[in-house]
Amino acid sequence: MGFLKSIFSSSDSASPSPNAISLEEYSAPGMSDRLGTQSRIYFSTDRSIDLYELEELCDSVGWARRPLRKVRKALQHSYMVVSMWEVRGSRKRLIGFARATSDCAFNATVWDVAIRPEFQGKGLGKALMSYLISKLRREDISNITLFADPHVVKFYGGLGFLADPEGIKGMFWYPN
Amino acid sequence: MGFLKSIFSSSDSASPSPNAISLEEYSAPGMSDRLGTQSRIYFSTDRSIDLYELEELCDSVGWARRPLRKVRKALQHSYMVVSMWEVRGSRKRLIGFARATSDCAFNATVWDVAIRPEFQGKGLGKALMSYLISKLRREDISNITLFADPHVVKFYGGLGFLADPEGIKGMFWYPN
Numbered sequence: 001m002g003f004l005k006s007i008f009s010s011s012d013s014a015s016p017s018p019n020a021i022s023l024e025e026y027s028a029p030g031m032s033d034r035l036g037t038q039s040r041i042y043f044s045t046d047r048s049i050d051l052y053e054l055e056e057l058c059d060s061v062g063w064a065r066r067p068l069r070k071v072r073k074a075l076q077h078s079y080m081v082v083s084m085w086e087v088r089g090s091r092k093r094l095i096g097f098a099r100a101t102s103d104c105a106f107n108a109t110v111w112d113v114a115i116r117p118e119f120q121g122k123g124l125g126k127a128l129m130s131y132l133i134s135k136l137r138r139e140d141i142s143n144i145t146l147f148a149d150p151h152v153v154k155f156y157g158g159l160g161f162l163a164d165p166e167g168i169k170g171m172f173w174y175p176n
Numbered sequence: 177m178g179f180l181k182s183i184f185s186s187s188d189s190a191s192p193s194p195n196a197i198s199l200e201e202y203s204a205p206g207m208s209d210r211l212g213t214q215s216r217i218y219f220s221t222d223r224s225i226d227l228y229e230l231e232e233l234c235d236s237v238g239w240a241r242r243p244l245r246k247v248r249k250a251l252q253h254s255y256m257v258v259s260m261w262e263v264r265g266s267r268k269r270l271i272g273f274a275r276a277t278s279d280c281a282f283n284a285t286v287w288d289v290a291i292r293p294e295f296q297g298k299g300l301g302k303a304l305m306s307y308l309i310s311k312l313r314r315e316d317i318s319n320i321t322l323f324a325d326p327h328v329v330k331f332y333g334g335l336g337f338l339a340d341p342e343g344i345k346g347m348f349w350y351p352n
């Protein structure tokens with residue numbers, strides 16, 4: 001639980017002032033109207049996320065369960081892991097997640113984007129994806145890709161993703 | 177040039193009998209009709225490929241040049257790099273290439289598939305992709321994906337790849 005430790009490493013643990021390098025407070029106009037004045041939202045790129053907490057987030061958006069052993073391996077070997085946290089007083093909660101694989105040079109592919117249902121529709125998914133994109137761009141990755149379920153093609157479209165540009169097709173291998 | 181060294185590490189260098197772990201001879205019925213009896217074809221997963229030789233292969237299929245510094249980084253950080261070599265007597269030549277990024281657990285994405293033009297249409301692209309797929313499957317990667325240019329959708333279709341399964345769309349990010 002590297003996150004809890006770093007978020008509460010300041011002397012005043014009731015009012016966390018995160019100073020770990022991978023932690024950034026997120027704020028946007030009108031956010032307190034949408035989330036309440038008690039909530040503060042943070043991004044993290046720390047990949048030592050509690051796997052049960054991540055599983056709970058994935059459950060909440062209806063994804064099939066995956067072996068935690070493989071989830072751990074996938075986090076370790078992702079190029080970038082971003083998470084979003086709600087902090088209220090001394091409690092923090094994982095409310096969003098996304099990760100990307102990459103060759104560290106040309107291509108990155110985004111996987112497992114999720115925002116906890118009660119936090120959806122408030123601009124947080126967009127904020128999380130924008131954060132991930134800006135991090136990837138800062139690493140000079142030119143080609144950011146993903147495979148979108150039909151119901152989220154519009155969501156990604158709003159972020160600047162194009163479906164099938166120049167007729168390029170996303171393809172998946174199935175054992176014959 | 178790890179490849180040359182390993183391919184010619186046997187005592188009889190005129191008739192290489194590759195014994196390095198990452199080297200496998202490829203043969204198929206009718207191959208000598210298509211390639212001539214002088215040619216032997218090998219697969220390799222050795223990623224220490226001469227970058228100029230790789231650039232020449234990419235040039236031969238008309239791809240835009242990329243900075244070698246980034247190509248080197250991409251090879252290092254790909255999960256799997258497969259190459260195909262023609263050996264005639266003591267000369268060897270890079271004739272095919274493909275690589276994949278991955279989280280080492282769930283997903284792999286295939287990039288940069290190329291067969292040298294004079295070797296195309298002889299079943300070698302299919303052989304190289306089948307080799308890559310079997311390697312990925314052996315590592316228990318369940319989801320093998322790629323982004324196909326329109327003119328190669330059929331080629332990948334023949335290998336068991338489906339375009340847009342269940343409406344899933346490949347998407348690319350473009351700076352606004």
Ligand SMILES: CC(C)(COP(=O)(O)OP(=O)(O)OC[C@H]1O[C@@H](n2cnc3c(N)ncnc32)[C@H](O)[C@@H]1OP(=O)(O)O)[C@@H](O)C(=O)NCCC(=O)NCCS
Pocket residue numbers: 061113114115116119120121122123124125126127147148149151152154155158
């Ligand atoms: C998809 C998901 C990450 C979006 O997160 P979110 O926080 O609800 O999205 P936001 O509030 O940031 O929405 C940003 C914009 O996208 C739009 N949008 C969000 N979800 C959308 C959807 N499913 N369809 C169409 N538009 C959508 C919003 O209307 C908003 O538009 P605006 O900028 O014009 O106001 C979230 O709904 C989710 O986790 N869904 C379940 C998991 C999932 O399907 N993940 C994708 C797997 S490929």
Ligand SMILES: CC(C)(COP(=O)(O)OP(=O)(O)OC[C@H]1O[C@@H](n2cnc3c(N)ncnc32)[C@H](O)[C@@H]1OP(=O)(O)O)[C@@H](O)C(=O)NCCC(=O)NCCS
Pocket residue numbers: 237289290291292295296297298299300301302303323324325327328329330331334
């Ligand atoms: C695409 C490429 C890798 C195919 O390699 P290849 O060695 O020529 O292909 P093969 O001879 O193994 O062909 C296997 C099968 O695919 C078919 N096929 C090959 N290329 C095809 C194409 N462009 N369109 C449709 N079918 C094709 C063959 O007819 C063959 O069919 P069969 O199994 O029914 O006989 C090669 O043509 C190439 O390097 N092209 C240039 C680079 C490129 O476009 N790469 C893909 C970037 S996304």
